[in-house]
Amino acid sequence: MSESVICGIPYKDFLIRVEEFHGYRSPGILLGGIMVENALRELGPTPYLNVVTETVVCLPDAVQLLTPCTIGNGFLQILDWGKFALTAYDRMTLNGVRVWLNYERMADYPLINSWFDRSTENRQKPVFEEIAKEILSATSNLINHRSVRLYRALKISQRKPTGLCPKCGESYPLDHGPTCTSCQGEAYYE
């Protein structure tokens, strides 16, 4: 277990990086890290690597820790689909590999199963070291992968014309409407 390596990073160093970035050791980041590793291995050398995750939870942090793709540089896209899956692809060729969990085999891993099962009422937070052991032993048994071809690159590279909102005076993309989204009544603050 201590000899495991995730994306070239020794397990112990990986945990330190997880704590620094994500704040705490999380089963989702560990499982996500192994998924990222699987995807990159299957994809092979990729000069224009992009990643899309299908959930906002945990997975984006695994990607940001282990690849050059971040949400702020646009090479990571996040879909709020609630699916624990991701696709790594080359934004030039649009060839990618999607990885997701093998739900049929999950029953063989009681701690992962119970951690993942959101329907359990009395779901207890697992002891990280115990579930980590299960995750590291399961690895590719639990991860499915498939080559995919993207319809289009998901990075938004097109510049949109901006202007100042007539209500608040701040800059916004003019295609959002006559005022900015916030002044359209979406503000989250008073």
Place this chain on the structure above:
Amino acid sequence: MSESVICGIPYKDFLIRVEEFHGYRSPGILLGGIMVENALRELGPTPYLNVVTETVVCLPDAVQLLTPCTIGNGFLQILDWGKFALTAYDRMTLNGVRVWLNYERMADYPLINSWFDRSTENRQKPVFEEIAKEILSATSNLINHRSVRLYRALKISQRKPTGLCPKCGESYPLDHGPTCTSCQGEAYYE
């Protein structure tokens, strides 16, 4: 300039961290870093810090670099509003500070102005060191801040019941519909 400090990090070290995480030195991250610093200073000690950015571009990376808030741990929320603004707040008290750019004063900073103005057809990529000098000299002149109170905490802490999608067999939040979002025709891949 070389003596500048951003969120307690000496400028030169900050640049190294930016390159490591974001991939390259970017005016947006530098300006964003100064905005984060302003927001945190005005907010004062905040035990339950959350941040919401109003754009997906650059700003989320400044937040993830300089605070414990990431997209994957849920303490950073990202609104795709195309507004270069962010709010730091305490998710318990809902008291926050919103920072945004002072567009009236921007004309005084020609390099920042030209970098920010998406409407310029022949917009040239600025030399980072030159625009950085302007950003560091402008600092709080260019940044507005205001205390705000959030309507509600934006972190999604509620667990949603999940189940297996009858089409693809993968786990998804049941409130998304009879099948997962992907199987509803939203898939980005073939």
